[in-house]
Structures are given as structure tokens and as C-alpha cells.
Amino acid sequence: MPGIEVVDLISDDGEGYDEEHDVFGYEPEENETPDQISYIEIQDDEDSLDETPTTPTESFPEEIEVPHIDHHGCGRIKPGDTVEMKNASSDSTLRAGDFLRVEKVIEVLETGEVKLRGYAMRRTKHLAPQFDRHLNELFMNWEVRQNDERRHSDQGLQDLALDHVSRKRECVLTNRPYPSLSFRDIKPEIPTSIRKNEEARDWIYEHGRLVCRYLNKVFVHKGKATYTGEVRSLYEEECDDTKASTSAAGKHHRHSSSVEILDSDPISERPQLPQKSRRYRFGDCFCGAGGASKGASNAGLKVLWGADNDKTVLEAYELNFPDASAIEIDIHELPTYMTRKNFYVDILNLSCPCQFWSGAHTCPGQNDQKNVEALYTVGPAIKILKPRIVSLEQTPGLIRFKKHRLYWRFLIHQLLNEGYNVRYTVENFAEFGLPQRRTRLLLLAAKRGIPLPPFPRPTHGPFGSGLKPLVSIWDALAPIRQLPPGTRDHYHQPWEEKRVNGIPYNPREGPMMKCITASGGPAALYFDGTRRFTPREASCLQGFDLDFYLAGSKTQAMRQVGNAFPPIMAELVLLSAAQTLEAFDHGLIDKEEDILDLYETLTAKGIDLNSSSAASSPSSPFSSENLASSSSSGPSSGENNFRYLNRLRRSIVPKKRLRLFGAVPRIEARPDRRVKKRAAAGFGLFVDGGADDDDGASERRKRIKQDSPATQQKQIEEQFWREYGGKTIELD
Template sequence: MYSTTVAAAQESGSSWFNARRQYLTKPQIMSHRRPQSSLVNFRDHLSESYDHNDAIEIPDDEDDDDVVITETRAVPRPRVVVDVNEPIALAPLDLEPGCDVELEDHSFFRIVEHVTDDPYGRYIKGYRLRRQNHWELLMPERDHELVHMVKVDNDVNLGSPVSTVAVDSVTRKCKIIFTNQQYRHLNYRQHVLAYSDEDTEQPIFFCRYTSSDTYAGTDEGDPTGQPPVAGRIEHLRSNQADVGALITKTGQHIELQTPDHEARMSWRGEANCVLGGSHVEDRGGIRKQKYTFGDAFCGAGGTSSGALSARLKMRFAFDLDPWAIETYEHNFQHTGTQALEIDVKEFVRKVSSAPEKWFVDFLHMSPPCQPFCGANRRPNKEDDERNLAAFARAADLLELCKPRIVTLEEAKSLTDIDKRSVFKTLISYFIKKGYSIQWKVLDFPEFGVPQTRKRTIIIASGPGEKLPAFVKPTHGNEPSLRTLPTLGATLRSIPVYATHNDEFPKMKKRRDSYDPDNMLCRTVLTAPKDHHYHPSGERRFSIREYAAIQTFPHDFDFEGPYAEKLKQIGNAVPPMFAGEMFGHLKSELRAADIAEARGYWG
């Protein structure tokens, strides 16, 4: 999306966001009246696919498990053909709608509208694309792969996919193929280059992803020079792809479009593509369905507690920490979930022998975030290397568990510029498997968590799946939201006889008392901090108070000595946030399943 190259940015001494700002501040051609244009009855199916007005909302009530989904068939669109036996003519330039061109800044464009009668000059409207190996994109490098650059708002919702450029910026014609086929099934190296003269590079490109990011709270850029705090990379779905086929020189016909359910089936297998939830049981002759859930690096079970409150069917959980797994088993044994004290490498080895037993609809995985955490003041090289190795196993977990929806909770600093290479590697694991992915830094008090806690939340969807909307805040100052939490209200909610109420370390001296009713607690970590003490000033927080501040239920028990219990609490995803997130994502997936079954697209 941006015209400044890495070399240019380095030569000028500017950083990546300054280079971006140079692009964003370029003058744009604007029209103040309806000019004459050429449309030639061109169907803008890409723009149509971004209209979300027909989305179906399904209330997450007590009866939603009774939904039974059956599939129907969609109506096909007219076909087009791309034949590699016919050379792509680079001239004369054709600016008719539907044509593809390359621009002087080495970006690409599919024309939707050519405006010829405007006082500000001639220009074209359409879809702007960048090479996938552009230095700013968080994607694996692949030749002849393009990415459609779109805008998002601060909630990571897609805006208009259409851009505007001047006609004189066009340099040559090319052919862009919008496809939702997985890369391994259709790509330049295997299906164009393999049949071409080695000295001839065909101007044929494939686009299978859209990409965007945002500077929250600003229109053009962040004056503080910080990287974007949210972004979205989405695989094209069936209704966004060109309909037709690519014909190779050997005469092989490769479809450009594949139905979403076939993309899902190719990834998960036909037996694991039940819409409405892969857990199916018969209750007195009535078919019941539930979405299944797995928890990787589960810790004590904060995420699982939220998933259980969202009424997901628990399948498995694993973690290397023996005290955390003991806590997990104590609190979740009634769910029938299989809890394993095992590291991720050993889990992958175990699952590989019978992977279909471990398929889930939802997978949460939060590898240890200490290497990226600002609170990690004393880095341990050996521990950091082990934790980074756990990150590298994310791709294995995707391959083995085939989740439809994936969630991660990581340190806010994961998106910082100095962590960009690690973040790009993580995102690339998902892209290489054909997943769509989005991320955003969330402020947990806006979800009822009574502490200052910001985290990077990542949500991904598998091949053939719709990328769900991001979960929205539930607490705030707006009338439609619940009141923001306070430390005082949280402490008063704890029953007198709750477990762990009497477990707190001694304080060397009395501290100043404070009013907890108009404040949040400072971030709960894995060890006691000087500022973490009771409002009376007479003692530190108890284990139960720490757990309540992290929004664990008051009857949730922890195993191990004091230090281990606090570590489990500090490492956990707050259950209240997890419950809101999974309740929202379950509703989104159910609505998408029903829409697909009814024959709707998008």
C-alpha cells in the first residue's frame, strides 16, 4: 500500500511509520461533483462482498444448543478464463473497468471505474494491491502474490475496499487473479512458471488475501510514532474470488474459486465439517450440538473458565506446570476434559498418532509471553529460548487440531516495533496454513476486569471460515454499557468464608490506607508487588482477593504453595474477559453456519 521501499526508508533515516506517513500525506485527487465515467456494466463483486448489512444475529440464549443445521446450495456466477498460452499484452493501456494495471510505485490496481471528466484530472477507482513480500506486510514472502490493501476502523471492521489514483500513475497492464484457492493448489511457481520460458516472466499475479491496519484514534497516522495497535489479514472467501479457471500450457484447468465448505473440507476432512458444532449427541431423540474447545498452555484454567461459561464443550487442555495442571484438574474434572501435564513438543508428538481425536472448533493457545513482556525485567536466556520455541509450535497445533476459530492472548508489547520480526513469524504460521487473522490491543477494564491490564488479543479463522467481528467492550461510561469495575466493589463481592481468604504474606510495615471505590488495581503479575495491598493498609492481598481481581469465580480453588498460586493467577487470562470473548465468537460462528446453510454468502 505504500510507495517507499526499505532502502529508501533506511537511506533517509526514517522509520517504517515515517515512510508510511510519506505515502499517507501525498495529495489525493478528489471530486466534488459526479463526473463522467466508464462502467461498462462491470460487476463489482469484491465491493459487494464487504456489505455486512445482511448478517444474521443469533441470540446466545438457553435454547441455542437445539439448533440443527443442514446445508443448501448457492447459485453460481458467470465464468471467466485465464489462459497462460495467450501472452499478456502490456500495451496499449486499457483503463476499462475490470482491467488490471501496475502503477509507478510498483503497486497494482484492478479498475472499477475510469473517471474522464473531472476538473481535477482523470483518475481511476478500484482495488489497490501490494506485493505480499512488501517490507511492511506481516506475511510470508511469496513471488507473484499480491495483497488487497483495505482500510479498517478502530474496531477492526472493514471499510471501503476502493481506492483512487491518477491515470498518469499507470505504467503497464497485467493480469491479477483473485482466488480463494489455497496457495498449494494454485500458484505462480507451480502453475505458470513451470510451463513458461525460463527467461520470460509472465505479468500474472494472484491475490488471495486482504490486509489492513489502523492507528487507533487518528485519521492518517500516529504522531507519537507508534506502530498500529490493530490489524487484519483476511483470506478471500468464495464470493470474493474471480469465477473461472486458469488453463496451463499442458491444458490443465484449475478453478479460481472453490466453495467455502469445500475449502473447509479440504482442511478438516469431510467427517469433521459439521455445521453448528462438532459435538453431537442424542438427548431423548433430540439432536444437540455444541462447539468444542481445546486449551493449549492452559495454566490454571482462566481461559477454560470463560469458555465453560460460554457453554463450549471442553475437549482437552495441557500445560507443563505441574501445580497449574493440578489446579486445572481440580476445577474442571466434572467437564470430562482431558488435562495433560505435558509440554507442547510432547503434546504434538502424542497427538500426531491420532490427530482426529483432537480436532476442535475453538482452540485457545497463549504460549508464554515473558520474552515480549515489559514486566520481564530480568530476562532468562534459557527460559526465553524455550518460550520462543513454544511459539514455533503454533503451526503444529494448527495442523493437528484443525480449529475453525483460534484465539491467543499475549503481552501488549508483542506488536511493538522491536518485536516485529517475532510477530511477523507468528502471523506467518497462520497465513501459511490458509487462516485469516486479526489482532487488537484491548483494555481489560472495558470488559469488567478491575485492574489496569492491556493485552494483545489475536483471533483467527480457518480455511473456508468467515473471520468474526472483534469482541466489543461491555463496560464503560456510555449509557448502553455496564459501569466500569472498581477495586472496592470487587473486594466486597468476596464471601467471608471463601477459600484462600486467609492466605496472604506478612507486610514489613503498615502502609497508607486508600479509597478503593474509584480506582482500579494495578496489573496483577506473577509475584507480589509493593503497591498490591489491602485498602486498610494493614496487609497484602490474599490469594482469594488476587483471584477476584483477575475475575476468577469465588469458588475456584488453587493448588500449591502461595507463590505458585499467585503465579497461576497472574499468568491467567481473566475468566470474565474470556467468557465475553467466547460467547461473542460462538454467536458469530453459529450465525455464519446458519447463513451458509441457508445459502447466503458472506
């Protein structure tokens, strides 16, 4: 085209966000009220939740595949073609201007109707800034139903009636980086009559090559979003330019700066007797006092360093992890301070401050700007350190509320741009052994060339779920209750807490306590109604052991507890990441394997990991064996040569799930947990042994050898009658 260069002519699609529309709305439902039932029932005969199509019982098929169909407007359409829609389809999520990559042409035998079945695609501008707004760039969109056992690639297919088809378009599916294979590479022949830049851009928009590089997968339940999904580059078997060479994957892995390079098939040449796995390294940005690092240590990771800009929390971190480096640094300075050579880790946690995104944030705060800017440091941090796995915990408001949606998309954008695939979910931590309703957004990102780790499945649930019972406040405070007289703790002095006129409640059953926040929050009322929880009690409710160090004033200590990533949940998430890495490094799984449950994946391949001796449940301080001894600092060696996979076990599919929002879960009474009367002040007693000193602080943090439960209870009751004279309350 005379006088106009195509690469200079066409600018990126840099319009504003006013035209964008979300693939799925993540808005709170208007009918969410505390009166709703607190769990979702899953019947044994309802595995699909009315979403999985049933297998026809007729002898003859209802539909058949045909090789092609002749369309009156755009000619012959066959599998592999891409068509554009001209108007909205009422029976699908497709809309005008969307595209369909045709996989099958289907004829319905009863009616003779012919329809197209394929994968929906949409321009990236509609999900900006998650994807760059480049001209003629698309993303593929799949709806995946929970509890549907079909392959996700089958669930992602959508049907399109022929009367919704506008025309055929040229489209390439690839996982190569932009602008490879786009119209910029091929330099389209623009008609010579077009001379203005805007006209040329419009012509390419309507007639130029389209390119799809990413898949956006969203899990739905009964037609509603579940805040669970996946965003990744297309796999090789999904790409047009690599389908013929997908077998060139590999067992031996060379680590590069952006992708995992593979040499040979990991499955066909799997080592029979793998050497003992190395211990994966862990780094913790925004580490606080070390909730994520504690979980990493319990999972068997080697904690190398923690970074934070708060000097007080780093004092606690240094005491909790004496073998790790405690780095006082503003995260914005990290790229100039850290180098990959000196600070490289396999797994990097980036749980930046969450206050701004929280639903409880109703008025501007003095740290709002800093907290927002912290989210923008995720990209620079992983660009420097290039970990294999990235983990992140955040408040669900980041993904749930429309006002924060662009921030959420930008977070995903940073990870995609650095060569990572992303998986995310929102979970209620009560389903994993935490004695509070703490709903949080979890994210795992894997460098391209490494399979995405699955999220752990629930371990605790309501009565009838088939899981362990929910943990009560009474259970969580057992370590404090069983300490012998004379034990002193600066962060547990209940007699110094301000008296309040609260309503007493049963710590063993009834509504589960709400989320503990940095200030304690409304959930921080002790169960006799006379005071708030002490920082040490709050730390127990967050899943910390008694010997976990806090620092600073009691207000600062409560903030350290409320801001922490609970180690119970951190351990499960990070252990799953380590197990996935170990299975990949030993050639047990492929780089592009879609893994939702690692145990099931390996079992389906006939791989025996001696899992009968494994224990993948978290190192909970609430379990009876941990009340008398410290929790494990990592997995035992077991009977095989794996370091992490020997803790892998079959997970139980729950028959009930707690709701994420709305109704407060209830802990049902059980015969073995019902108590008629109990001494009110006998719960959680500490006896003052004098002024606090170094010896006392050291004694406070050491492990206490426990007597039998009967002896412990007798000591508690005897102490109560001596000190308080026998006041009792009814708990039932």
C-alpha cells in the first residue's frame, strides 16, 4: 500500500474501558442473608448437581456429526473454521461480535437442524486489563461446571445455530507471544483505496487475521460464578501451529528465565527408582510475623527469607525463623535490592496487604494508596526472582466487587506478562480446620512449562458432610487451657483486658465465629461475654502454635495475628505446590496436564506412592497429638524416596459444602461434645507467676509436656474452685 506502513499504521486497541463487559459478573447476590442455610447439600445420587447431561437410554443417537455444512452467507463451514456472530444467542454466552472455533458440525436427527459446536472466543478488549488490548487479539472462554466429571475441553464446547453466523474469519490459535503470527507479521494487503490510518485500522478489524493465545476458564455452579477459575496460555495440543508436534515434551527439565524447557517424554521414560527429592526453597514477601512461612515450614519447604517494611513484625519473624533472613525493605525497592542469584526460590509467596479490597473497608484509610501500589509490585518481583510457583492469599473483595475488578484483572495481567499460568479460587478456611469463618481468595501461578498445582480439597465440614467435624473455639483454645499453673505470657493476660458487657455464648457449638481481623473485629469477644480475646488466644484461633513469637504492643500483636495467612491453610496450599513440582521433576506428570486432584491423576496412571503411610492433612495445633508435642517441621521420609509425595493421600468429596458468603456456619452438637455445666472462669486460665523477664519469656515459648486429659481437666477445675469460688453458667 503506497505511503503507509502497516506496522506503523495500526496502533493497539487502546480505547477506554467504557465498552468492556465482563464474561461473568462477580457481584454479591442481593438475596444473601444470614437466614440462609449455611451449607449446600450434595446428594449421593446428584453428583452432577443437575448439570451433567445424562446418557441417553435409546439405542439410536439423537445427533450425528457431518463433515461440513453449506451456509448461504459464508459458504462451506467445516471443523477448524472460525465464524463470527451477527446477533446474540439466547441459549449460550455468545453475543454479537464474538467468534466460534468450529470443532464439529452437528445434525439433530429428529428435526434435521444443523448447528455448529465449538469454542467461544472474544476480543481481549472485553476483559482488559487482564489481557492487552491489541487489535484482533482474542481469548478463548470456557464454562466448566463443578462436579461434572467430563473433560474440561468437552464442557467448554458451545452450540451455535446457523442463523447466528455472520461470516467466516481467518484465525490462528497459538501460544507464541504477541505479535507472533498476527497481522503485523503477514502484512495484509489493504485495498489501495484506503489511505487514512483510521480507515486501514477499521479494515483490519473487519477483515484481518485474528489470533487467540489465551484460555479463560471459569467454574460455574447452577449457572452462577463460583469465584474459581484459570487463566493460561493455550496448550500445545490446542494450538494450530503445534498440534503436529505435541509429543516433543520432556522428562529432563532445564530451567529458563521464562519457560520450563522439556527434552523428552516424561511419562514413557519415568525413572523407576527416583533419587531423594531436594528440599524446595521458599521466599515470603509481605511476610508479617510469618503465617505463610510457618505453613511452608510445616509443608517441608526450606524458608530462606521473609521481606516486610515493618520493623516490629520482622522482630517476630526473626525469632520464629532463626535460619531465615529477615529483610526490612519497601517492596517497591525489591527489584534494585534483590537478584535472582542471591534470592532465588522455587516458591514465592506474594500476599500483599488486603485492607483496601476488603468488604469491611467502608471509608478511606491513611494507607490506602500504599496498599493499592503494593499490588503493582507483583510483576516486578517475579520478573527479578522468576520462581517456579507463585502463591497469593487475598480478601475475596478483590475479585468479588465490581469496584475492584480492574485491579484483579491487572494482577492477572502481571502474571501472564511474565510467562505464568494462573489458577484461583475462593475458599472458606473453616472447611480446612480453622475455627472461624474466614473466606479468602487463593491464587497459584506456575511458570509456563510447569503444570498448575491443584488446590486442596476440604478436610472439615458440617455434620453429614463425610469430613472431619468443624473446629470450635473450645477446640482451638485447648492448648492454652491445658497449660500448667504458673505459665506466663505477655500476650495472654485476660485479667488486664477491658471489661465489656457482651452476651455469653457456647464455645463448643452454635454459630461459628466470624473472621478475626487486624483489630480483632466483632469476632474477638471471649465466650463468657466479659472481655475480648487476648492476642495469644487470637493466634490460637488463627492456627498458630503457642510457641509462635509475637512482637511489640498488644495492639501490634493483634494486628500481626489478624493480617496473617493462617498456617493451617498455607501448609495445605504450599504442600500441594511442592507435591506438583516433585511429581513433575520425577517425570510422573506432563507439563500441560490438567490436574484437579494429584492423587487421582497419579492413581489413574498406576503410580503407587505408598500413600497408605502418608498424611497430607495440615499440622494442626488443634489435633490431640499436637497438644502434647510440637507440630512436625516437615514430612517424614516414609517408605519411598519422595520428600513431599509421601504425604499425598486420597481426598474425600464432601456431601455438604459451607457457603462462602451469607449465612454463618453452625457447629452442630455431638453426643461426645455436649457438656451440661462448666466453670466459666475455668476456661483458659493463666496464673501470674510474677514480673515478666527473659527467663519467663523463654519458658513461655517452650513446649509443655501434657498430662492425660482427665488429669488436665481435674487440675483446671481444682484451680477454678480455689481462685474463683464456683460461679457457673449454663452452656446448653
